[in-house]
Amino acid sequence: MDIMDERIIKFENVVRNQFAAVVWSHKIQEKQADIYAEQYKYYEIARLVASSCSAAGIVCLFYTDALLAKIISVVLSFISIYISAFFKSFNLLTLVDQHKKVANAILELRDKYIKLLLDVNVGLKPYNELECEFENLEERKHILYKEAPTTTDEAVERARKALKVNQDNSFDDKEIDSMLPAQL
DSSP, X not given: OOHHHHXXXXXXXXXXXXXXXXXXXXXXXXXXXXXXXXXXXXXHHHHHHHHHHHHHHHHHHTTOOOHHHHHHHHHHHHHHHHHHHHHHHSOHHHHHHHHHHHHHHXXXXXXXXXXXXXXXXXXXXXXXXXXXXXXXXXXXXXXXHHHSOOOOHHHHHHHHIIIIISOTTOOOHHHHHHHSOTTO
């Protein structure tokens, strides 16, 4: 094995590691968006239930003077107001959108790392050109990471499960063949 072959092997290993990091980052951003979407759904349901029940409780007060009905109506009204204030302070739908946009940008970057790995393996491009492409990808990756919204440990754990347990992003030949036209 000559020095150039060793250099390409080492280069490929570095590119493969960066590719794996990008795959992880993409999945973490996706899972964080899922977490915020779920939270929004639960809070919205709770707000609708609390608002409806407090309105029903207020209507009930016209027909009865029960202290329990007053207390329940006040508590439900407070819950409804609290959730509305929470939505004003933390716009979960905006957070969902931010994480999805970053995930999509990272997905595009992931595909470019795959193309670079293909170019490394095919061996038709000179090493300097491959190295330049890698540096450009790394620069873009660092810009994306700086702009990316923060994620939670829960998103990391969900990403771990998706990638390692559920094998997201992994396909065997049979699965790939089933997605392709018969001619391919």
